Amino acid sequence: MVQAGMSKSFTHDRASVECDPETVVGVEQRGFNAWPAQRTVLCGDWLLRAAQGHTKRANSANAQQPGARLDALLPQIEAFYERQGLPAIFRLSPLASPEADAQLAQAGYLLADPSLVMRAALTDMAPPANDQGWTLAIQAQPGTAWLQGFAQAGAVPDQHRQAHHHMLQSIAWTAAFASLQVGGGMGGGAGGEVVGFGLAVVERGCVGLYDIVITPALRGQGLGRALVHGLMHWGQTQGAQWAELQVRAPNMVARGLYESLGFQALYGYHYRLPASAL
Numbered sequence: 001m002v003q004a005g006m007s008k009s010f011t012h013d014r015a016s017v018e019c020d021p022e023t024v025v026g027v028e029q030r031g032f033n034a035w036p037a038q039r040t041v042l043c044g045d046w047l048l049r050a051a052q053g054h055t056k057r058a059n060s061a062n063a064q065q066p067g068a069r070l071d072a073l074l075p076q077i078e079a080f081y082e083r084q085g086l087p088a089i090f091r092l093s094p095l096a097s098p099e100a101d102a103q104l105a106q107a108g109y110l111l112a113d114p115s116l117v118m119r120a121a122l123t124d125m126a127p128p129a130n131d132q133g134w135t136l137a138i139q140a141q142p143g144t145a146w147l148q149g150f151a152q153a154g155a156v157p158d159q160h161r162q163a164h165h166h167m168l169q170s171i172a173w174t175a176a177f178a179s180l181q182v183g184g185g186m187g188g189g190a191g192g193e194v195v196g197f198g199l200a201v202v203e204r205g206c207v208g209l210y211d212i213v214i215t216p217a218l219r220g221q222g223l224g225r226a227l228v229h230g231l232m233h234w235g236q237t238q239g240a241q242w243a244e245l246q247v248r249a250p251n252m253v254a255r256g257l258y259e260s261l262g263f264q265a266l267y268g269y270h271y272r273l274p275a276s277a278l
Contacts, residue, residue: 019267021066024094026204027117027244027266028062034201034208036170038163041080044073050084051167054160056113056271058167059086063095070100074107087277093269101272109272114249117269120262122207122236122243128229132222135181135192136230142168142177149179150197153213168199176200176234180214180227196223200231207235209245225257232261 037049037058045068051058061077070077081088090109092101105111128136139146147165156164168177180196196214200207209231214224232243247254249268 019094021095024267025065027119027206028064028093028095030201030203030206030208030244031057031246032062033173033203034171034175034199034210036167036172038166039084043077043080044068046070046073046077048077048080050081050086052160052163053086054156054163054167056089056091056273059084060089060091060271062091063093063097063100066095067097068095068100069097070103074103087274089274089277090272091269092272094267104272108275110275110278112271112273112278114268114270115246116249116255117244117246117266118255118258118263119266120232120243120258120264122232122241125229125233125236127233128226130226132226133182134195134223134226136227137179137181138234139177139179140175146177146179146197149194150177150199150211150213153197153215154211171201173201173203174238175202176231178227178231178234180223180230182218182223196227198227198231200235202235202238202240205240206242206244207232207238207240209243212245225261228257228261 032047032049035055035057037051039050041048042064043061045063045065047062047064049058049060049062053059078088090096090104142150147168150168151161151164176199178198178200179194181192181194183192195218196212198212199210201210209228212224212227214227235243243263244266245258245263247258
C-alpha cells in the first residue's frame with residue numbers, strides 16, 4: 001500500500017529529484033506493462049522479471065512498494081535468477097529502500113547505468129513541422145518487417161531477437177510501432193529509406209516512449225526530434241495528458257533533446273549487478 005504523505009528524494013547527477021511514491025508506482029507499473037517480460041514472479045515487495053536475458057529492464061528485480069527491503073529475500077531472488085540461467089540484477093527505483101541498496105553493495109553488487117525517468121505535459125501539441133521530407137508511419141501491430149528493422153536498428157543480438165519480438169507482440173495496451181522514412185516523396189513509399197524507429201504505449205492518461213533509434217550516420221539532423229514529437233502528438237490523440245520516457249543520466253545529448261520538448265526529470269534509478277554480469 002502507498003502511504004499517504006510519504007515522499008522519497010533520490011539524489012543523482014548533482015541534483016535532488018523529488019517525486020511522491022504514488023506517482024512512482026504508477027510510472028513503474030506502466031513501464032513494466034509496456035515492456036513485458038516472458039516470466040514474472042512476485043516475491044515479497046519485489047517483482048522479478050525474466051526474458052531470456054534481453055535487456056536489464058526485462059530481466060531484473062524491481063521494488064513494487066515504497067520502502068521495499070530485501071533482507072532474507074536476497075537468497076530467494078538470487079535462486080530464482082539462477083533457475084532462469086541469468087545473473088541476479090536489481091533495478092533500484094525510489095521505491096527500494098536505502099537499506100536494500102546498501103545490502104546489495106555490501107554483497108558485492110556493483111552500481112551500473114544511473115538513469116532518469118522524465119515527463120512532459122501534453123497540451124495542445126501540434127504535429128511536428130516537416131521541412132525535411134520525412135514520413136512518420138505508425139502501425140497498431142508490429143509487422144515482420146518492422147520487428148526485423150527495429151531489432152537491427154537497435155543492434156539486438158541474434159540470440160535475443162526471438163525474445164525481443166515476443167515482448168513487442170505481447171504489449172496489451174494501445175501502442176504505436178513507428179518508423180521514420182526519408183526520401184520517396186512526401187508520402188514516403190518506393191525509394192524511401194527507413195532511418196528511425198520508436199515505440200509508444202498509452203495507459204492511464206500517459207504515453208510512454210521507448211527505444212527511440214535513429215540511424216547513426218543521420219543523427220544530429222533533427223530526425224530524432226521529429227520522431228519523439230510525432231509520438232508525443234500521437235499519444236495526445238489517444239487521450240494522453242502526459243508523456244514519459246527513460247534515459248541514461250550521462251546521455252546529455254538525448255537529455256537536451258527531451259528537455260527542449262518539455263520533458264523534466266521525475267526521478268532516478270540505477271541497477272545493481274554482480275561483477276560477473278558486467
